[in-house]
Amino acid sequence: MKEGPDIARIGMLFGDPARANMLTALMGGQALTATELAQAAGVTVQTASSHLSKLEDGGILAQRKQGRHRYFTLADAAAGTLLENIMGFAASRGHLRHRPGPKDPALRKARVCYDHLAGDYGVRMLDSFVARGAIESDGENLTMTEDGRAELGTLGIDVASLTSNRRPLCKSCLDWSERRSHLAGTLGKALLAHFLENGWARRSEESRAVLFTPDGERKFLSLFPAG
Amino acid sequence: MKEGPDIARIGMLFGDPARANMLTALMGGQALTATELAQAAGVTVQTASSHLSKLEDGGILAQRKQGRHRYFTLADAAAGTLLENIMGFAASRGHLRHRPGPKDPALRKARVCYDHLAGDYGVRMLDSFVARGAIESDGENLTMTEDGRAELGTLGIDVASLTSNRRPLCKSCLDWSERRSHLAGTLGKALLAHFLENGWARRSEESRAVLFTPDGERKFLSLFPAG
DNA sequence: TTCATACTTCGACCGTAACCGAAGCATCTT
């Protein structure tokens, strides 16, 4: 009865709408200030401050002082992963706050999910990898093949350097707008970084949307043809 | 702001101590009646009934009427997996309700985690598989090797029949008492079933503990030698 | 039919926590 981990503590932290909004905003992957998070949650800064300290005590958020600002981020990849899991579960039960998927078509098309690509383009990328045998999919687990390693090498992505024992290379993440899986893990992160660094796309200022340039979009679509 | 899955709804459901206790009790994998769950949570049946209907509406629990009883179970494997994830996260942040791990040594040694083996023995089993190359571990993802398939075949476990596209064959699950991973997925389930069916062990009546017989324990330990 | 068991619904109580205004610190600017 009184054994084990304190599920309720974690659940409660995720269980308040204001906190959930803040965490969703932080899924964008970038550090945000207390004021920005207050706005994202639709509450005053006082209220936000109280929420943020609770989330920090709970080990979900980390803060970094910089001048007179305090930047908050998800504490680590595990926190992001858990958040993804909860989002996926909620979506799978049809618990959507607004209606099916993002209203904004740009968000539906391509957006950031913590540190990797989600939305139509994210799902398409993983499908394409699987279709050509670069990644093998076993229901939920994803495994990189030798072919895949070689292909990514020609793109300038060194798969070996992405291998870590703290975080998987390939991981599937349920996309709540597409209701299918997209690619997470260190490879998902590296690929998104690759697109941004090479000017194929840039991040929207206001939202989690990823905006492709015409040229970048052309390259992306030819690299990941639809199944 | 109003986009996406309703995290808060799910969080709230997990965020009440009474509900968390009920869900923890259901991690034992067997169906329980409303009265049993009320007792597990330490509340009256009225209160329990209210909680149970909320959990059912949220898609976390399923109920099955049988005579004048109502048996509740976790809705599906996804619900169990999410629960495991939250437990693992809570444990990783040190949010334990009582103290480090289960007080009961039997629970610490071997217990049921939804439908597979957890605790010292669960961790030991996975370690042993990995050490001898039956399963390959890539940080978080687990993959079965050809050697592993052959070995399990000699045990009388047909790996091919366990392959599903709804649930992975091998999956790592963070063990909150050992703070290491044990084996989940359809294989984890099949192995536990194998131990129980062949009389190596039986389930405790009162708790989630798995009690090995002297003979079963001997077989288990020789099959999965410590690393 | 009558009684017992298993569970749900109703109604009322109560505690907690979410919320905001105001005041208090800390840091940067001028």
Next chain:
DNA sequence: AAGATGCTTCGGTTACGGTCGAAGTATGAA
């Protein structure tokens, strides 16, 4: 030094949800 900005702490209000007793429904037993 004085003002502005970013954030936290304090105090008080309010609302929501967890709780249980009592009554109501359904199934099974006598």
